[in-house]
Amino acid sequence: MTKITILVSSAGRRVALIECFRESARAAGLELEVLACDIEPALSAACQAADRALPVPRCDDPRFIETLLEIAQRFGVDLLVPTIDPELMPLSVAADRFAAIGTQVHVSPPATIEIVRDKLRTAQVLGAANVPVPRTASLEAARAMASDFDWPAFVKPAGGSASRGIRIVQSPSQLPHGTEEPMILQQLLKGPEYTVNMFVDRDGELRSAVAHQRLRIRAGEVEKGRTKRHPVFRELAEGILRAMPQMRGVLCFQVIDDPQAGPMVFEINARFGGGYPLAHRAGAEFTRWLLEETAGLPSRMHDDWLSDVLMLRYDAAFFPTQTVQL
Known part of the structure; x- marks a missing residue:
C-alpha cells in the first residue's frame, strides 16, 4: 500500500x-x-x-x-x-x-496569489475578462467619484478575509480616514450568496465546480448550506480560470445573485474553503483527487456531484489528556 x-x-x-x-x-x-x-x-x-x-x-x-x-x-x-x-x-x-x-x-503560482489576495485587483482582472463583478474602487478613488457612486456601499480591507473589517457606509461622509491597511469601496449587493468550490488539475483544466448556497454564515464561514447545480456557476468558474489561467488545485469564490445586477463574483480564495466538506459530501472529493495526483494514481475527477445536499454544522470538542509535543 x-x-x-x-x-x-x-x-x-x-x-x-x-x-x-x-x-x-x-x-x-x-x-x-x-x-x-x-x-x-x-x-x-x-x-x-x-x-x-x-x-x-x-x-x-x-x-x-x-x-x-x-x-x-x-x-x-x-x-x-x-x-x-x-x-x-x-x-x-x-x-x-x-x-x-x-x-x-x-498552492497556485505567485502571480495568481497576488491577484486574489487583493480585492481591488481581483475585480479589475475579472472585469477585464468579462466576469461580472461589483463596482469596486480604492477609498481614494471612491472619494473622488463619490457623487457617481451608489450609496449605501460596502467598505472592506483589500486583503481581508473571514468577514474581517467589513461594514456598510451610508454616504461619503462615513468613509474612514487614516486606515491601518488598504481599504476598498464596493457596490452593495443583495440577494442569495453562494460559494463555488472549483478544482483545476495540473494541466490547467477545470474539472469540477460545485456551488452551494450559504444559508447561514458564522465568522465568515458557512454554517448551514445547500448544494445547487446551475449552469451559471460553471460559467463563472470557467471565466475566472480564463482570467487567471495559472490557477491550480482547489479554490473557491463567492457570488451574490443580486435581483437587479444578476450573479456577481466578489471574492476568490485560492485554497480549501471552510465549506469544502459540503462539496465533498455531495460527491466532489477534491481531497481524493489531490491524493491521487500526489501518488501518481489514475484520477477519478468528475463534475457529477449531487444537488440539494444540505449541511448543518455544529460545534464539537476535544478533551486532550496530554500536551502536544514536537
Missing part, C-alpha cells in the same frame, strides 16, 4: 478537512499520515485530530518557511496543504524549495 504524508498548515479548527483526507485515502487504497501545524498546536482542535502536531511561527515570521521546510524534510511530507490566506504567498514563493525535497505545495 502506497503511503502518503500530508502536512496541514495553520490547521486551527480544520478537523473536517483532515477527516475528508482520511476518508479519501481509504477509498483510494492509500496509507495516510496526517501532520498538522499551528502556532499553539496544544490549543488547535485540528492538531489534536492529526497523527502528529508541530509548532510553527506565525506565517508572517521569516522563520515560518524555514520551519516548514525542516518539518517536510524530517517527516518526508509529500503534500503540504495551506488553509489560510496570509500563508499563501510565502508558500507560493517557496514552492520550488519544497519541490526540491519532494514536497508538493498545494
Whole structure:
C-alpha cells in the first residue's frame, strides 16, 4: 500500500478537512499520515485530530518557511496543504524549495496569489475578462467619484478575509480616514450568496465546480448550506480560470445573485474553503483527487456531484489528556 504524508498548515479548527483526507485515502487504497501545524498546536482542535502536531511561527515570521521546510524534510511530507490566506504567498514563493525535497505545495503560482489576495485587483482582472463583478474602487478613488457612486456601499480591507473589517457606509461622509491597511469601496449587493468550490488539475483544466448556497454564515464561514447545480456557476468558474489561467488545485469564490445586477463574483480564495466538506459530501472529493495526483494514481475527477445536499454544522470538542509535543 502506497503511503502518503500530508502536512496541514495553520490547521486551527480544520478537523473536517483532515477527516475528508482520511476518508479519501481509504477509498483510494492509500496509507495516510496526517501532520498538522499551528502556532499553539496544544490549543488547535485540528492538531489534536492529526497523527502528529508541530509548532510553527506565525506565517508572517521569516522563520515560518524555514520551519516548514525542516518539518517536510524530517517527516518526508509529500503534500503540504495551506488553509489560510496570509500563508499563501510565502508558500507560493517557496514552492520550488519544497519541490526540491519532494514536497508538493498545494498552492497556485505567485502571480495568481497576488491577484486574489487583493480585492481591488481581483475585480479589475475579472472585469477585464468579462466576469461580472461589483463596482469596486480604492477609498481614494471612491472619494473622488463619490457623487457617481451608489450609496449605501460596502467598505472592506483589500486583503481581508473571514468577514474581517467589513461594514456598510451610508454616504461619503462615513468613509474612514487614516486606515491601518488598504481599504476598498464596493457596490452593495443583495440577494442569495453562494460559494463555488472549483478544482483545476495540473494541466490547467477545470474539472469540477460545485456551488452551494450559504444559508447561514458564522465568522465568515458557512454554517448551514445547500448544494445547487446551475449552469451559471460553471460559467463563472470557467471565466475566472480564463482570467487567471495559472490557477491550480482547489479554490473557491463567492457570488451574490443580486435581483437587479444578476450573479456577481466578489471574492476568490485560492485554497480549501471552510465549506469544502459540503462539496465533498455531495460527491466532489477534491481531497481524493489531490491524493491521487500526489501518488501518481489514475484520477477519478468528475463534475457529477449531487444537488440539494444540505449541511448543518455544529460545534464539537476535544478533551486532550496530554500536551502536544514536537
